[in-house]
Amino acid sequence: LLWSAQGVTDPAGLRTAPSAGALYPLELHLVVGEVTELPAGVYRYQVDSHQLARVATGDRRTTLSGAAFGQSWIARAAAVLVISAVYDRTTVKYGRRGPLYVHLEAGHVAQNVALQAVALDLGMTPVGAFDDQRVKSVVEMADREGPLYLLPLGRT
Numbered sequence: 001l002l003w004s005a006q007g008v009t010d011p012a013g014l015r016t017a018p019s020a021g022a023l024y025p026l027e028l029h030l031v032v033g034e035v036t037e038l039p040a041g042v043y044r045y046q047v048d049s050h051q052l053a054r055v056a057t058g059d060r061r062t063t064l065s066g067a068a069f070g071q072s073w074i075a076r077a078a079a080v081l082v083i084s085a086v087y088d089r090t091t092v093k094y095g096r097r098g099p100l101y102v103h104l105e106a107g108h109v110a111q112n113v114a115l116q117a118v119a120l121d122l123g124m125t126p127v128g129a130f131d132d133q134r135v136k137s138v139v140e141m142a143d144r145e146g147p148l149y150l151l152p153l154g155r156t
């Protein structure tokens, strides 16, 4: 699922989803609740090595559900993929058009994950209704990043 979102497909570092100018402004965190062989916690996807780095331990799904205005089903997803952006990576080249490109890219990534989820017989619903600061706090996101999308995943 993470590879479909931002996996590297080419020795030059190109990825599974298109990116304006190949500047790759998006970052991925995974809030894990019930995943085989992956303890509950928050992880950050490391694109180059295709590995997860643990950011925090413990099940934070209920807190994340609270950050999404109490959408209770988010707390029952096995895991939630959080897409965030570092806008500067794109605006440094594209200026005022940069934020548009970043948002379009998040849509590409979400669609890749949706398709991969279906291929794995899993469900995914994209979530845009949440409080930015609270989501940042739940996943311990860097200040320079802003959350764009939550992708709860699980068996249907």
Ligand SMILES: Cc1cc2nc3c(=O)[nH]c(=O)nc-3n(C[C@H](O)[C@H](O)[C@H](O)COP(=O)(O)O)c2cc1C
Residues within 6 Å of the ligand: 071, 125, 126, 127, 128, 129, 130
């Ligand atoms: C940008 C965006 C934000 C969304 N935010 C939410 C959300 O916060 N909560 C939710 O339950 N669904 C959310 N959805 C999913 C839509 O409600 C859903 O796609 C729509 O009802 C059509 O259903 P379908 O995708 O199952 O065909 C969002 C979809 C998009 C594209």
